[in-house]
Amino acid sequence: MYSSMVPPSTMMGQLQEKIDTVSNNMANMDQTGFRRRESSFSDLLFQQIDNQQYGPAEDGGRLTPEGLRRGSGAAVAQTALRMDQGELQSTGRNLDFAITQPGYLFEVETEVEAGETEIAYTRDGSFHLSEDQLDDGWNIVTSTGDFVLDADGDRIVVPGDTQTVNLAPDGTLQAVYDDDDEETEDIAELELTYANRPQVLEAIGNNNFQLPDLEELGLEGEEILEEPVAATDDLVMQQGLEGSNVDMGSEMTELMNAQRLYSMNARAMQNSDQMMQLINNVR
Structure with missing residues (x-):
């Protein structure tokens, strides 16, 4: 798989897990004594790619960065149980x-x-x-x-x-x-x-x-x-x-944000696929 597809594909799987967690909270909103869960994310491994060094003369006046970090996306670090009081x-x-x-x-x-x-x-x-x-x-x-x-x-x-x-x-x-x-x-x-x-x-x-x-x-x-x-x-x-400690307004906001991020990563994969298609069609 091309490196440009790794971060968005990883994020889509992890965002689906967050969406599932939020959906479960909303489905149990009317359940007596239900405790909601909240997902948190952490960065995955990344690569540091440095620019080639040619010598002091060539480096003088350089305006481009010395290198870049290419990450692998993020993953759900924890799905925490929240024990705050319900109504x-x-x-x-x-x-x-x-x-x-x-x-x-x-x-x-x-x-x-x-x-x-x-x-x-x-x-x-x-x-x-x-x-x-x-x-x-x-x-x-x-x-x-x-x-x-x-x-x-x-x-x-x-x-x-x-x-x-x-x-x-x-x-x-x-x-x-x-x-x-x-x-x-x-x-x-x-x-x-x-x-x-x-x-x-x-x-x-x-x-x-x-x-x-x-x-x-x-x-x-x-x-x-x-x-x-x-x-x-x-x-x-x-x-x-x-009652449960699920707040419908907060859960809807979390769900909408997760869906937007999912859509953005899906578009990133689509753009990467189109670029690969253009490269393959070059004669």
Whole structure:
């Protein structure tokens, strides 16, 4: 491939990745607790081409540069996960919980294969009672069916005769047995985990994240996630949900800029191809 085609062809592939990232953000704008991603670029290798030196006499009075740099374009250096706060919305539903501070995550148990589960993390606080009733009650699950875990790492069980569920200011989930909220029972402590290094977390679908292979990265779990804390009233709002942190205006601007750059590089390839055609037709 001719060197004039290398930078634009490289850039077109990388810009397509940025367009895909922006499109994914826009597609999930209405997803509860969705965290947007942002692509950043870095330069690829370049060549320094120096002009031929003939001697002091010939160099005197030279107006042209001593050489030029011929680059290979740029590549996506990182697709960073942005944890800024999303908009809070009141729902009036007791099993809706909105995290009100950036960086915190609910801990859930998700099924990766038949009969195999693992710990995952999410900002989606739209909880429900499990469809299949247990002998002694119901499990609290996410909108995708993942089990919400308590401070002990166990599935939260709600007694079968519970009228509603309340979240106490100290993060304790309480089962309410009457309409006057007088007869209650503490059933679990809802907890949150703070992500120190959210960029390391891996997205596994359904708005969930998991820890990567820490041995491969040479990291400890404490470097990525802090010790869980209680979901107190300064961290969680009951009867509310957090929207995504995607701003449609900003994403549209990013998409338009990426499309213009893609079009410019496509035109550069077309011009280079036309020049090669002219050269080949010279007799």
